[in-house]
Amino acid sequence: MLYGFATLLGCQLVGEAFVRALALPIPGPVIGMTLLASLMLARAPLPAGVGEVGDGLLKHLSLLFVPAGVGIVQQLGRVGSEGLRILLVVLVSTAVTLVVTAVVFAGVARLMGVAATEQATREGEP
Amino acid sequence: MSLVDLWVYLAGGPLLWLTTTLIAYVAADALFVAVGRRPLANPVLIAVTVVSVVLVVSGTPFPAYFAGAQFVHFLLGPATVALAVPLVRYLPQVRRLMVPMLVALVVGSVTAIVSAVLLARAVGLDATTVRALAPKSATAPIAMGTAEAVGADPALTAVLVILTGIAGAIMVTPLMNALGLKNFAARGFAAGLASHGIGTARAFQVDPLAGTFAGIALGLNGFLTAVLVPLLLPWLLG
Numbered sequence: 001m002l003y004g005f006a007t008l009l010g011c012q013l014v015g016e017a018f019v020r021a022l023a024l025p026i027p028g029p030v031i032g033m034t035l036l037a038s039l040m041l042a043r044a045p046l047p048a049g050v051g052e053v054g055d056g057l058l059k060h061l062s063l064l065f066v067p068a069g070v071g072i073v074q075q076l077g078r079v080g081s082e083g084l085r086i087l088l089v090v091l092v093s094t095a096v097t098l099v100v101t102a103v104v105f106a107g108v109a110r111l112m113g114v115a116a117t118e119q120a121t122r123e124g125e126p
Numbered sequence: 127m128s129l130v131d132l133w134v135y136l137a138g139g140p141l142l143w144l145t146t147t148l149i150a151y152v153a154a155d156a157l158f159v160a161v162g163r164r165p166l167a168n169p170v171l172i173a174v175t176v177v178s179v180v181l182v183v184s185g186t187p188f189p190a191y192f193a194g195a196q197f198v199h200f201l202l203g204p205a206t207v208a209l210a211v212p213l214v215r216y217l218p219q220v221r222r223l224m225v226p227m228l229v230a231l232v233v234g235s236v237t238a239i240v241s242a243v244l245l246a247r248a249v250g251l252d253a254t255t256v257r258a259l260a261p262k263s264a265t266a267p268i269a270m271g272t273a274e275a276v277g278a279d280p281a282l283t284a285v286l287v288i289l290t291g292i293a294g295a296i297m298v299t300p301l302m303n304a305l306g307l308k309n310f311a312a313r314g315f316a317a318g319l320a321s322h323g324i325g326t327a328r329a330f331q332v333d334p335l336a337g338t339f340a341g342i343a344l345g346l347n348g349f350l351t352a353v354l355v356p357l358l359l360p361w362l363l364g
Binding site: 015027028034041061063068087089092097100104109112114 | 147148150151155168169170173174177178181182188191192195196198199201202203204205206207208209210211212213214217222223225226227229230233234237238241242245246249250251252255259262263265266267268271281282284285286287288289290291292293294297298301302305307309311312313315316317319320321323324326327328330337341343345348349352
């Protein structure tokens with residue numbers, strides 16, 4: 001598990017350094033993810049714990065957003081004056097984006113005839 | 127030692143707020159499971175509300191809270207790297223769906239930015255708020271960097287990003303069910319694109335394949351938003 005976590009941090013560190021060096025508009029961890037995926041695909045001799053630690057972190061991904069969300073206590077003035085309108089914009093824009101993205105994805109997949117297996121393997125919704 | 131002394135001692139270190147964050151989340155998650163994983167009982171929403179109320183009531187400034195909570199916040203980095211694990215696991219499906227993914231990425235990313243800015247202007251929001259809303263669907267670190275590049279307040283953007291994430295996580299399942307959309311790759315991709323990591327967390331709760339596509343969308347849309355917002359914003363505000 002320790003080796004797995006060190007591998008994740010190592011990939012992130014390389015990603016951060018790469019992004020800084022080239023002044024790219026992408027966060028280091030995204031490059032780190034690409035690096036780890038490449039290493040796994042190349043069957044590099046990675047510690048066995050990487051999968052275990054990765055799954056463990058992703059299982060509780062929601063928790064990691066709590067501190068940034070609590071930042072709302074610094075914006076209470078704006079919430080008072082514009083809160084309802086901001087909420088309306090976020091709700092409508094997010095709903096439109098969800099629907100447009102999913103419908104375009106599923107539509108193009110159907111046109112290409114590649115959607116069948118996903119639909120066949122899954123029923124209902126947990 | 128009086129209670130006040132104890133409070134002063136504990137409030138000075140990271141332990142108190144780190145523990146508060148974890149306990150609030152564990153309780154929120156237990157409630158979420160207890161009500162049958164209803165989207166409205168979103169654990170991030172509940173935990174953020176509980177912790178915020180505790181901070182306001184106790185008169186604790188945000189930087190004092192964050193000194194403890196930063197250890198949780200820090201794990202966002204390695205968690206993003208960890209998205210490689212399911213990505214490699216589902217690579218055959220990802221390869222097969224490359225074209226639908228890229229088309230949906232471009233259309234979805236433009237929709238997220240344009241709809242947010244136009245709606246914000248239509249309801250007469252302050253110009254600083256309009257700018258801060260533009261990158262709202264990107265993951266927090268990218269959205270904050272983008273906000274800075276277009277002259278918006280990164281701290282405000284961070285809150286709008288979390289709000290968008292919670293909104294997407296709550297709406298995605300009922301919306302997709304109402305549309306009768308059963309392609310879980312498409313559902314997950316939409317969740318990750320529109321509502322970044324919180325949408326991705328929701329997608330993983332529903333289905334591992336959906337979660338994988340959400341993770342890919344999170345990474346791709348983060349990148350595309352950083353490119354598109356500075357290009358589209360002058361035109362949308364003009």
